Amino acid sequence: MASINQDDVTRILKMLDESDMDELQLVDGDLKLIVKKRADGRAVQFTTDHAEGSSVPNDWEGAESVSPPQEPQVETPLPPSASLEGVATAVSPGEEDGLLPIRAPMLGTFYRAPKPGAPPFVKEGQSVEEDDTVCIIEVMKLFNTVKAGLRGRIRKICVEDAEMVEYQQTLFLVEELT
């Protein structure tokens, strides 16, 4: 069976929107899609790539910032018989929480602090402004500062200090503040 793509998700959301149903769950191999209507009747959705034990996150319904509906995030469909093994892992964890990613603008070594021993640029729970530096990525002694690019609260730091990150890998998950 072909993978679900972004168009399919958009179509599913529209179907739910126009129907009397409140909730839809769809399982396709490893992909599990749960779509629920909020009180105001608008469809919101999230996906996860592990069908096992997944459920609606506890803080989902109570979350302040679920609107407007996020762009559907779906695993890029692979051609038939594809194995995920070896595929670059940049589209990584956690975007299902309605949080926004700060991605690596280049491949390099991720540093949380301006120099060893110094306090990190940001910690989990900390608020950032668009122009705040959140980390450094080093490519062959060339240090590139990475800005938050949005206003919000750092909810998760996805990479260990001094780890190599790939191009477009998710570094931080941010709860956007409006």
Added chain:
Amino acid sequence: MGGITSVFIANRGEIALRIIRACKELEIASVLAVSEADRNSLPARAADRAVCIGPPQPIGSYLKVKTIVMAALGTNSEAIHPGYGFLAEQPELGELCAQHGLIFIGPKPDNIRKMGDKLLARNMAKDLGIPVIPGSELVRDPREAMHVAEQVGFPVLLKAAAGGGGKGMKTVNGPGDLETTFQEAAAEARSAFGDDRLYLEHFIPNARHVEVQILADHFGNAIHLFERDCSLQRRYQKMVEEAPSPALNDRMREQVYDAALSIVKHIGYLNAGTIEFILDQDQGRFYFLEMNTRIQVEHPVTEMITGLDIVKEQITIAGGQPLSVTQEEVSRNGHAIECRINAELPEADFRPCPGQIAQWNPPNMKHVRVDSHCYTGYFVPPYYDSLLAKLITKGDDRPQAIGLMEDALANFTVRGVDTTIPLYDSIMKNQEYRNGKINTRWVEHFLKRELGKNAEN
């Protein structure tokens, strides 16, 4: 004994897959650099690991020397294989590898530098007593070019000193065209290489392109793996390659092998390389053209007639092992032909045709080899060259290899993108090609007849 245990591949497409296959056979781990456009490519799935190094445009990904070295180090790779194109002939990559304790699977940076300057290479060959095409040192301006051109005789060929691949290379038919063509060639060389130095050679109208594959290890062993004939080319881009050359006699064959090996030994060359010669069919003479310091697209032709795996040899040589064979142990057998199947439309001046492949059915036949990264549903990205597949056949002799190529082409179905398959079919059926009576300008005339199109340079 020792040897490399993990290879970082800084390339894409069919050659990436080819290198991964060699790694698997040698039980070596493979890590592949991918651009954002190649994240889900066939080689990305075949490699043990793929690392996204940048955006689709090569300038931000496959051409970034520091990023590539960084990614190789970050994935604990021991060596880098550059494939062909991209960074394969950039001495900076080998130098940076050495600084960081990585093995570069290819020649020494100094080898690449020496042969990269085409004018220096030409002078070196001359010093070794190898014939070079009558021509000049640098020509600084059109007036100097005119002076040399009158000495060697029109038509002449202007070439970029930094060049290769046909960039900055222009034919001048008579004195009237020299000034404008000089400026055009210089401008092209400047934009392609950042170096507009030109030199000039007598143009050989009835020429064949013959090249010798060589291998050299750390212990001073250097061998040749016979020649390939790549005379069928359009705008200096090879289309069909075959081995052995239908145009060389045994005496000349030995002469080009000797010439190739004398260059290799003189510069202390390491790993795989190719020395190119121009054969003047009217005069029965050959001339040194240039050396390519990398694995070449057409290497399978040589593998088919020798039974050797050149990519595996590259890896074991780089790992410090001696060549797996001596010159006496290498033998050739039969005749092999390769067609480069491109996503191009010959009727529209070979316009590239990127897009989704709706159906991909390559031939599955005995003595037919297909090197390709394509599959049904694959999207041919617009950022890279248009090579879809290399189709290689082997027969006991040339007619058999041609016949098999006709069958293989007839059994190669591609839908969704235009390809050069139909063109190769008409070339294989052409009597002049079948008789082996062609030269480097033959396709130009053939296309004019076949397509009613102008395929001039």
